[in-house]
Every structure is written in structure tokens, then in C-alpha cells.
Amino acid sequence: MSFSQILGQERAKSFLAQVMAREKIPHAYLFTGIPGIGKTTTAVALTMALNCQKPVNGDACGHCVSCRQMKSGNFPDFLSIRPEGKNIKINQIRDLNRKLGFAPVSGGYRVIVLYQAETMTSEAANSLLKILEEPPSGNILVLKATEPLDLLPTIVSRCQRVPFQPLPVDDMTYWLVKQKGVDAEMAAVLARISGGSLGRALKMCENDFIDKRQEWLQRLIKLPGLSREKALEMALECAREDKKTGFQTSETWELGLMEMLEVWETWYRDLLLVRVGGGKHLMMNVDFSHKLKNIAGKLKVQNLINSILTIDQSQRDLRRMRNTKLVMEHAVLSLKGFVEHGR
């Protein structure tokens, strides 16, 4: 993986290129941004570029010994630290500290990537602070976090901040069509629904998200025509979807109720968009644009806002471990009511 192969993130890439051209390169970086937009890939590209024996314009050649080792996952000086359970714990940082006592095996740079750095316990964070103050030379730390505010300010201030942005919809759509052979309309839907996260869009292609989304949206579409009894049945059907957590890191993604509610929210956002005359380029469910246009005119703006708020509240209730069946009954009946009163 070289910098040139990374989709988007021009600012991050040019910042790192500038940094690498310096005589003394900074030893700690904080990569921030949502999962799945290229933070890990960039850390890999950085490691390759720093250790490449025949770099081309500051980028890795892809063919030398260390480049090949990186590609096959056998480079000895690329280390990862991930949460064990929910947190990165102090023993993991102590272990790292011991490893840093030895010079990099390859004679070049050792790069250590901390995944979800915001999950460090305060003991772990304090221990890491000492490392950040005076790391042995030849070691580069890359902390990854969604949001810098979740980290100790003292840690943030010791790192070079490198923000990563969600990817532009058009770039992602083009990439999904070209590289993955995704149908153009579906690629546009995935680019939008994933919130500009390529990692998430790729996961969506891999599992049965595309079919599930159809099923979830069909539920909403038929909701207004259902009797109260049938609506309650549907709520039960929804509650049987596993209460999984959705997309949290670029590695874990589980399809379940949370994801369904997110898809439902995009539906109401689209209806609201159409209702207030917003452009189609902002629409998420572009493959349903005709249906959305048919429905939106009949609905009141306030009820659409209330529908979005209801879904938001349901997600919060589920996170607080409230009874899934009750939460879904309330959600489905409220949503049904908003549609009916909108007519």
C-alpha cells in the first residue's frame, strides 16, 4: 500500500509527505476521523515509505524487501495495539515500553499503531504519556481515534494531529463501480449511507446489507396501511432482529436492529429533504427517489422531524438496554401515527 493508492485524504497525505521530508521527523501522530476512511491504510503506507529501500518521490516502491514484508504482513517493526475487551490496558502499554527498549529489528523505523486510542484506561494513558515524552529514537507512534476530545489533552498535545475526512460521495461511487464492480445506482446509495466511509461501504457489499435494507425500507413503506394489530406484529418482527451495535470500528460491523434504525432515519431524512425542496444530490436512498417523491408531498414537515426524533430516541433507549420489544412497539406506533396525522 502506497500513499498514491489511498483514496482521497489529500491533506493528510500532503502533510505526511512534508513531515517525511524533514531531517527529524516527529515521533507521534494522532489520526482522527470516523472508521473506514483510510487511517490504518495511511499508517501502513507511512511505515512502508519510511522503511522502503528505494522510495520513489517519497512513496514506497512496493518491491524491496521491507515493502514485500509489509505487504505480506511479516514486517517485524510494524506493531499494533488494540483494545483487549473494552479497553487498552496498562499492561499492554508496559509491554510496549519493554519492546521499545530494543532497537528496531530492520534497522529502520518501527511504527506502532494504537487502535481506538480513546479506549485507553487512565493508567494506560498516563503510562503512554511517559513514552510520548521521550520515546527511544527510531520509533513512531500512530494513535487512531474517532474524536480527539475523547483523549487526554496532554496526549493530544504531544502528537501531530492528522485529521481524516469522510470521503466525497462521487469519489467513493466511482471507486466502488470501478474497483468492486458495484452497480452504479447501488454504489451511490452505499457511498451516501456509509457516511463517506469506504470501509463501511465495503462491509455493506460483503454481507447481506443490500437485501436487508430493502426489507427494512419495505416495512416502513407498508406501515401506514397496516392495522394497529399488524403494526404491533411488525414491531415484534423488528425486535427479533438482533440488537447489534452497527458499525463502530473498521473491523467490526454487525447487521442488526441499530443498523435498521439508522436506515429508517435516512428514509425520513430523505422525505424531509424532498418535502422542503432539497436537491436530489443530497438524497441518500436515490434508488427510491420516485417513491420518496410520491410520499413526501402528503406529509407534514413537523411530523417528519418527529419521526426522526422518535428513531433517535429509540436508538438511545436500546443503548440504555431498555426492553427491545417495548421500544420497538413505541417506535412503530409513533411512526405510524405521524404518517396518518400528516395526511
Ligand SMILES: [Zn+2]
Ligand atoms: Zn520499497
